[in-house]
Amino acid sequence: MNEDVIDDLKQFITSSLSQQTAQLKQAIKFELKQEVIDPLRQEMREGFKAVKLQITDLSESVAQALDASNTSTDEQLTNH
Secondary structure, three states: OOHHHHHHHHHHHHHHHHHHHHHHHHHHHHHHHHHHHHHHHHHHHHHHHHHHHHHHHHHHHHHHHHHHHHHHHHHHHHHO
């Protein structure tokens, strides 16, 4: 084989490997997104919703406690 043919084959092999590597990377990224990232995002959303509900419940409890305290204080002030 002459040098030109060998160089052409090297270039073809390099190009083919580069293209296959790029396709493989894309496939891995897609699989990673589907199997790992998307489920984690869903879990995070559910976790944030749970935390938000807990904060809402806590806020309501604090508001009720303040109202009860204010009512009790008002009664004490009225009775004295």
